[in-house]
Amino acid sequence: MNAPSRFSWLQRIAALALLVSMLGSVGFAVGYATGVSAQFQGLALAIALGGLAVAVVIWGKFLVRQERVIDLREPTSSSWERNDATHALEAGTEQIGRRHLLSRLLGSAFAVFGIAALFTIRSLGQNPYPQLFRTKWTPGARLVRENGQPIHREDLVADEIVTVFPEGFVGAADSQTVLLRLAPGILQPASDRADWSPSDYVAYSKVCTHAGCPVGLYRSAEHQLLCPCHQSMFDVLDRAKPIAGPATRPLPQLPLRIAADGYLRAQSDFHEPIGPGFWERGA
């Protein structure tokens, strides 16, 4: 193919692409006005932009003269200028530094100002500590489901699991707790927790001690709670100790009691901070 005809051929493609592009734009506008699916809108946009792209690339690659330019890299500053810059900087610095007392005071004044300014950062967040060390569970708080219903001794059957909150605090992230009822007799509580799990009910914090995800899955056959985020597993029969995955701490246990009216209540808050570890948590 000789050059002129090739060019006119390419020119025709470019022209066609631009026409198609306009069609796409019109299609997008019409589609917008009449309300069409996202697919149609995406397609129309793509045609509008794609047509432009084809035309512009053909133009840039074939319809303008293909030139090669050579830029030379010249050093932009001479060694004389480099020396000059060094001297100017040195001389200026030296003038400032000569006034020892003043220049030191200047540095200190800036530093003190910086420290003072740092105080404002404090306004950005609240002191996290009290909230990290306690939850909304209080002695006597009734356990309620997510819909606010309190839980009666007869409500759960063996191997049933529900998420509970302290009454009045449904949805409180730090107080979410899993309540399980085990088959009679399989739970052998340690002596320090002997009266924490009346009528085979046992409750653990639902906040994973690894990175805080809700520990939502219960494998009843193995009596394990599983965290879906990084697959930590906790042994329900043994203080919810981690037996697999990246978690290092057991899920804190909520001491339960069953009141005379038959409703489940907390004996107290958790005895240790819930959730992932942090520096001030203590060893």
Next chain:
Amino acid sequence: MIRRFVLWLDDRLETASFASHAMRKAFPDHWSFMLGEISLYSFIALLATGIFLGFLFDASDAHLTYHGSYAPLVGANVSSAYDSTMRISFETQAGLVIRQMHHWSALLFVAAIVTHMARIFFTGAFRNPREINWIVGLTLLLLALGAGLTGYSLPDDLLSGTGLRITASVAMAIPVIGTWLESLFFGGPFPAPQMVERLFFTHVLLLPALIIGLISLHMAILWRQKHTQFPGSGRTELNVVGSPLWPNYALKSLGLGLAIFAVLAILGGFFQINPIWDYGPYSPSEVASPSQPDWYVGWLEGALRLGPPIEFHLFGHTIPASFVPGVLFPLLAFGVLYLWPFIERSITKDDRVHNLLDHPIEVPWRTASGVAIFALFLIVTLAGSDDVQARVIHVAIERLIVVYRVLGIALPIVAWLVTFQLCRELRARAIQREVGEPSVVEFIRSPNGGFEEKQPTDTA
């Protein structure tokens, strides 16, 4: 007309001398130089779609009952952030396309930056005099990751909420300042009610402003230092050969940009991404399972899964297990990358100015190191979805984790050795091919009429 404009502008800003050079500036034609441009264009797409979304999104934690057109969620208690994202997706004309384009652009943005940096790394383009721009570029990658993470968390859906919860826990794992850092960013212990507003501010102002500033710096430095180029006919350390900015390069680059926008429109229209209606609104006691984050945070997720369950104690204080994989590992990884130009310099003792690029096979140890780093990131990223893999291939997840831990150490080493050997052999062959041919001295005619001898390709 043009002349009048040039004169008018030059009278006021004295732009003519700059423009006369700029129009003829040489842009090398190698395809790999387009990767950086792709990052730039996907960022432009992010800005354009982001402006649209920014006007429609309601960054508020105030809860209300959903009454939109997505039937399964009607009656659900959702935040205004979630509600407005649903409105953008279902009730706003072109809203879904633009929202999905925005998300796809973000994925492309990070991917393009990573491949662009790989190009820079494997060809040694970071060497003297370009160390500063390597650092600027790496910082841009970090900012892009931050922008991605904050943006993807904005809709306050269950998936991203879970991600934020993990992020907050990892922040808390930092010794001494962790709890305060978490509280200062989120406004209090997670989940704090101000979260969405803070993420919004960070995502639409703080990070974009920094990114725009650093892109400007990146390109100003590039402009001043001129492009690198691969060795070849007529190309030396002292010149740059390529298409002139105006009109050739400008047209080609504009065409590339338009083509990228077109691809993003197809992705936005046809490929569903981040369907927050499937995940549902965030609730601290629920979790989306399996929860897979965007691809570029997969390596952090994977690191958390592979980290050993070991907690440290220091003077009665706790350093949680997630500190090593979640904080130390990323710091080390990016630390090595930041320092790479200087690490390499201290090994090679080579402080000369390099404007000609290396072919990756020419420097086996550098290429091998880069491949090893990629291998490590690949394994850690794959480990980020180990639960899904375990289910698909019916292997106990504990086994899979052991496999990944071993691979995480072994594969980078193996990859290093294999790449090193491969590069050496390829290099030897290339040298042989060159030495085998009769040596001909080529002369290049320079623009001002002189002749210069062609530089032999550097194979030493």
